[in-house]
Amino acid sequence: MRIIETVAEMQAFSREARREGKSISLVPTMGFLHEGHASLMIEGKKRADILVTSIFVNPTQFGPTEDFDAYPRDLARDRNVAETAGVDIIFAPKASDMYPRGFQTYVNVEELTLPLCGASRPGHFQGVTTVVAKLLNIVMPHVALFGKKDFQQLAVIRRMAADLNMDVEIVGMPIVREADGLAMSSRNAYLGPEERRNALCLSRALATARDLFLDGERSVGTLRDRVLRVIGEVSGAVIDYADFRDGDTLEAVETANGRTLIALAVKIGTTRLIDNCILGEEQ
Ligand code: AMP
Numbered sequence: 001m002r003i004i005e006t007v008a009e010m011q012a013f014s015r016e017a018r019r020e021g022k023s024i025s026l027v028p029t030m031g032f033l034h035e036g037h038a039s040l041m042i043e044g045k046k047r048a049d050i051l052v053t054s055i056f057v058n059p060t061q062f063g064p065t066e067d068f069d070a071y072p073r074d075l076a077r078d079r080n081v082a083e084t085a086g087v088d089i090i091f092a093p094k095a096s097d098m099y100p101r102g103f104q105t106y107v108n109v110e111e112l113t114l115p116l117c118g119a120s121r122p123g124h125f126q127g128v129t130t131v132v133a134k135l136l137n138i139v140m141p142h143v144a145l146f147g148k149k150d151f152q153q154l155a156v157i158r159r160m161a162a163d164l165n166m167d168v169e170i171v172g173m174p175i176v177r178e179a180d181g182l183a184m185s186s187r188n189a190y191l192g193p194e195e196r197r198n199a200l201c202l203s204r205a206l207a208t209a210r211d212l213f214l215d216g217e218r219s220v221g222t223l224r225d226r227v228l229r230v231i232g233e234v235s236g237a238v239i240d241y242a243d244f245r246d247g248d249t250l251e252a253v254e255t256a257n258g259r260t261l262i263a264l265a266v267k268i269g270t271t272r273l274i275d276n277c278i279l280g281e282e283q
Helices: 007-019 035-047 075-084 116-120 124-139 148-163 186-190 193-198 200-214 220-232
Strands: 002-004 024-029 050-055 089-091 143-147 169-173 237-246 260-268 271-278
Touching (some): 002 007, 007 024, 007 050, 007 089, 007 124, 024 035, 035 075, 035 143, 035 169, 050 075, 050 124, 075 089, 089 124, 116 124, 116 148, 116 237, 116 260, 124 143, 124 148, 143 148, 148 169, 148 260, 148 271, 186 271, 193 200, 200 220, 200 260, 200 271, 220 237
Parallel strands (some): 024 143, 143 169
Antiparallel strands (some): 237 260, 260 271
C-alpha cells in the first residue's frame, strides 16, 4: 500500500493506471476508519484492479460551529485498517492542495439537498458534492462506493453524477452496525459510556417502526408517534429530525410503503448522530 499526498501525484498515478488498462475503485472517507468503511473497501477491491481510498477531513462540508477541529484523526491506525481491507493507495491530500488560494467553484444539487441534513446543516451538501466531484476528477475511478448510513448523501451524489454526466458507477453499500445495533460512525468516539447506551435509541426507534410496518401498519402518523416515543424515553436525546420520506425522491410521505425511508438525526449530549432504514429492505 502506498500513501499519496498530492493532487498532482494522484492524478498522474491514475492517468498511468488507466493507460495500462487497469480499473480503479474509490472509497472517499474522512478517516478514523471503522468496519463500515472497511466494508466499502472490501467491495471496492472486488470491483476493480486498483482500490484507492481517500482520507480527507473536508473543511467545506462543516459549518462554522461544527466539529471540524475536533473530528477524530488517526492516520497510523487508518493505515492498518485500510491495508487489511485491501487498499492499494491512500490518497490523503492537504486542504491547501484541495482548496488553493483563489478557489471559487462549487457544485450544488438543488431539491435533494433541501430536507433532512440539508435543512439542519446549511452548506453541508455543497461541501460534499464539491469535494466528491474533485475526488472523482483527481482519482478518475471507474467505480465509487458510498455507505447508505449517509442515505441523503448517497442520493445527492447519484444525482450529481447523473446530472453532470460523470463517467463513474456509484455503488451504495449497506449500513454496518455494532452488535447491539448502533450504526458505526467515526463520531461514536465522542460518546461517553452513558451516551453510548443512550445512542441505541436511534436503531431501536427504527427497528420498532419497521416491526410495526411489517405487521401491516401504514400510517406515517402512527409510525412517527412510535419513533418519537422510543427516542423520547431517553433523557439527553434531542431530535433534530425524524422524517418519513420517499426513498428515491426524499419527498415527505404520509402513507408508508416498502420504499419509505425513515431518517433520524438525534443529538446525544453534544454528539449529533444519524441513522436510517428503508421499511421494506432487509436490515
Ligand atoms: P465518513 O468517513 O463518515 O465520511 O464516511 C465515508 C464513507 O463511509 C461514506 O460513504 C459513509 O456513508 C460510509 N460509512 C460510514 N459509516 C458507515 C457504516 N456504519 N456503514 C456503512 N457505510 C458507512
